[in-house]
Amino acid sequence: MFDKIVLGFLMERKMTGYAIKKTMEKSTNFFFNTSYGNIYPTLKKLEEAGHLTSEEEIKNGKLNKSYSITQSGKQVFRRWLGENSDIAMIRDEALCRLFFFSHLEKDKIIDELHSYIGRLETQAETMTKLRKKFQNYEIDSWKMKSLDFGIDYYTYMRKSFQKMLKEISE
Amino acid sequence: MFDKIVLGFLMERKMTGYAIKKTMEKSTNFFFNTSYGNIYPTLKKLEEAGHLTSEEEIKNGKLNKSYSITQSGKQVFRRWLGENSDIAMIRDEALCRLFFFSHLEKDKIIDELHSYIGRLETQAETMTKLRKKFQNYEIDSWKMKSLDFGIDYYTYMRKSFQKMLKEISE
DNA sequence: TTAACCATGTAAAGCGTTACATGATTTC
């Protein structure tokens, strides 16, 4: 799936591997992110498959290798975009722990729920700030909807865990 | 993390690899599941590390290899249980697609949202049925809470996507 | 009798992260 996301970013403009990584950190980080050790080999493979072309340029004394998407790349991306998505497993470590909380002392459960709620709050706040920044740029409505989804999602998660904390504190 | 979940199941009673897999399918499937190709080697490693002991028995002509958790295994599990959980990335394929929906035709977007909403509904229904079954057994309250969390989660997701569908249909 | 289920395991392959390696420029 990661290769499709790379293609997705390149649908808009040509980019370097570094730029893709940095853009991800500032936009898809809450639902998707990856390492350089994944990005560069993926770009190489996509180029070998004919879905990308690259051009090298020296900018400020540094090598800049920009990738552009080809017609076949666009086709592959659009086909993927129209496919049905599988229901995702939640795969949340906090939820895994929760399942086994009968083996943990009550005060430790309360501590853990507290700190997790705090981090969920921070996450929603960080994303709200990001949203404000994005409003100044012309950002497409689906990207904005994704971000809003993320903010609502973490807010919902926070409320769910707060409800549980309240239940057991009583 | 998977090894901790195996230990978690064995905290309650001794089990075979097969039983762990089947129990997962019926309880943690919505947030965690795995393959036999992961379970059996994990059990082997945990035994080698001294966190489990095994006993073999022939039952109905079939080999049954049951694993029991040791004191060191319990210690490892409890330490993990008390650790802080990282905020999970959403990593939902549907959300990844949504982010790039500006590249998809409106009617195809509507189709995809429709089918995804349907599958989210089915998921919540399946889990609600599971919950009813569980009520007949003495299931501990945290396992029940996890299941309830899952039902609410998929209901929330369905509503979020329905809201989006409504917004663009107008 | 045959399909489904019980039951255990290995090997190969895929996917992704972390660590390593390098070196220039820019900012403090």
Place this chain on the structure above:
DNA sequence: GAAATCATGTAACGCTTTACATGGTTAA
């Protein structure tokens, strides 16, 4: 002059799935 950032890449490792391999029992 040091630290941060820009920029590209490889190699080793780890985790997990899929496919393969085997063989008994139970229910339709």
